[in-house]
Amino acid sequence: MATDLLELDLLRTFVLAADLDSFARAADQVARSQSAVSLQMQRLEEITGQQLFLKQGRGWRLTASGEMLLGYARQMLDLNHQAITALTATHIAGKVRLGLPADFAESGLPIALARFAAIHPQMEIEVTLDRQAILAQQLQSGKLDVVISFGKEVPEHAIPIGPLPIRWIGGSNNTVASLQPLPLLLFEAPCMFRSAGLHALEKIKRSWRPALTSGSVAGMWAAAQAGLGITVRTEIGMPAGCKAFTTSSGLPALPDVQVFMLTYKKTPSAAVKRLIDILHETITAQLNDIRKRAKKRA
Template sequence: MNLTNVDLDSLRALVIAQDLGGYGRAAEQLGRTPSAISLQMKRLQAEVGVSLFRRQGKRTLLTEQGEIAVRYARRVLELNDEMLDTLRGASLSGVVRVGFGHDFVDTLLPLALARFNALYPLVKLEVTIDRNSLLEGEIGAGRLDVALTLGNHREGSGTKIGKLPLCWIINSKFPLKPKDPLPLVLFEHPCIFRTYALDALDRAGLSWRIAMTSPSVAGLWAAVKGGLGMTVRAKIGAPEEFDFAPPAMPSLGMTDVILHRRKSARAAYVRRFAEIVGELAVSHYKLNGTTGNL
């Protein structure tokens, strides 16, 4: 019996395209062109001998066999990466400078640090927790290697790996007074969440006032806990002791989850840290930006 060895590089491209929602985003992350990714997928389909893709209008979707292929591809790549990380990682040393937005600190960050440290115990991690816009600037200035932020994704600024809902967060022990301007607790300007909040209130014709500003999310939570007002964050970062504002409040929509990696950071452990963060974000938050459309 003649066995066929499936190309691992093609399997990785398939999985990344599936996770990021298309050939274009996969090409951006892998440093290739969308046409090169498309050619890889055609070769992969020829190797396995079954149809992995189907057309629906202008979109390319997975067939049932394609969905099975993606599940197996994840397992194959996980074993491949685990073997290489185990063989190589334990003896590597260096420094990775990483940044996380405040909303990820209590959820994703511990998972990413633990998983990376198990693979690269001698690599030093320098972690920065800051506002999303400042982290993006640090990536551009070359002072960070990897960052995970929230905000409006712009072409050429990292890779959008999904979207998360924004919400009004309040302390129900301190009810709002219907006739008074809404008291707000926000980051100082500039802040994308501050912009979302004020724009939504203005569109709805609701009056508001800034009750407190703070440079840290801990300050925001303290103010909400003390009853100074409400704030706006992604749901993933909201303490369980707080409540979400009633449906009568204007909708805030969604915000992009953006993974940044400094282009000149070529060390294998930097790339691996970025992959770990991306994989954990997609699985842990069940990101709705990963549609499965290729």
């Protein structure tokens, strides 16, 4: 029987399960067992009186009722955050130093920073865009408070955000994927995306040539938009005029990459912790949207 009371703890787990597309990954985030999360979702269905999940192959998808609840759940959790912050936040002054790859610069970052500034208007936010190796060095030396990173695996003390598929990305010209040798737009070595792409081509013995080598993500996107070749990247920050190629194009499959955050201090300050929470929510929603678009293309 449906009631008129929705528990925030259930809604938080529900949103995580939907965003991460997995009960198991949601369980990791809330420090519960997968069976406990399944019971939570059953409880939520009992409260709402609606079926929220529908089996699809080995996985599941949200029903129409589930999609409707997801929108309301996000609003309720956001209002809860705002209420807690308004009642407990202090007027903190100082600086928060954030490092991230250029992929994130125009991809959810403005929203996250605006939300943080509204909560801590007296805080100064210093943003550094650079290569991961350089950001890691600055974090280790204490020049940065938090860094967003990509990696094959999530380090032991990192804050996991979620997996994201690596893609072959080019402009609107479909024929570029069939060119021999394949013209590639590559980031300067060392680069995990470059290595993943070249390894995949080597496995199928596909020839390639460097059409562009750059240290700038913006430069690679511009070259892709112009039709100069294909790059290897995630869809984070992918500009208009570019698209991700599917395996039907004849290009080999690529692995997933993990997105996570690293902090300088094991116990960050209240302001840094709040920035981490906002970034986590923003990027998790973004990754979920990318995965949903990928499913539609498949």
